[in-house]
Amino acid sequence: MEVTFQGNIQNLDIPHKIKVKDLYNKLGLSPEEYLILKDGKLITHDKYLDPEDKIRIVKVVSGG
């Protein structure tokens, strides 16, 4: 899976399709602090992602 995070692209080894909720857990991401987009659109936690999908992870916490 191709993951864009803060402008950098990384490849994530995801052999099978995965629920968005499980991806948060796998990567240790807080659902309060990170958003996941697929093809530029937000995706809810009950949806599934394919190994070929391109996603973007965005951190939402700012320093104020």
Added chain:
Amino acid sequence: MKCKICKEDAIIYLPSHNLALCEQHFFDFCKRRVQKAIKRYNLLDEGEKILVALSGGKDSLTLAYLLKELGYKIEGYYIDLGIEEYSERSKEKVLNFADRYGIKVHIEQVKELFWGYSIPQIAYITRRPACSVCGHIKRYLMNRFGYENGFSALATGHNLDDEVGVLFGNIINWKMGYLGRQSPLLPSTNRKLLKKVKPLVLCGEREIAAFALTYGIDYIEMECPHVKGSTYLYNKGLINRLEEKSPGSKLRFYQGFLENKHLFKEEDVDLKECEVCGYPTTSRICTFCNIRRKIKERIKGQT
């Protein structure tokens, strides 16, 4: 997951409201949250001239977007802090945003007002933390610009998470004075002080980022390099753990505080006019002028 309103595919689920929304209804939701804060806390009047502090981040740009969408009369204000890459990139975001949405934006540069010195250099010379110097200079300049150009309100992008983080810190340390003053509305207490408002206080950080990403508001993801590692950010993390376990905690904590604000008395401050610049201050010479004086001394010492 389906939108609770129209049953179309949802783009976001908001645990604190137990609400899943589609693209269209999430837009309406955010707009209503801002309108609700404005009405409930009596922040703005229709037709009043509002200066919106723009940093290039998600909060300030979303704030400007939504205020305009709600029909308020706004102009933007950006301060170039001279913090290298961060300032260059944030300025670019602000200018592109202003251009795209037809918002007039005013720019002032710290380096121009401080004989070529940037925020990090000013912090070093005055032996103050960069964030404190930056905060003082920003507040002073925004207020002065707004006053001199006929604005009556200054709007900033502080969101629910920011306010909850500050509130938590103030309660842990029982800063009674700060608790008395923390509010989405700081009325003008002097003719040279603009009213300050925070219309995003009922919007969570996650909602604001989701809004900006969904409706194409291009913001700077990069953080100011000086902010990392603060207690404030650590507290935000703690509060997020709590919110995950018990959704709605942030809203209950903050709204409950505002409902019980009478428990924390606001200290009366005796405002005088700064002997140098004439703007209101609690001391003889205001912090801004003091910082300028130190920089001037430094320049004299060098020649």
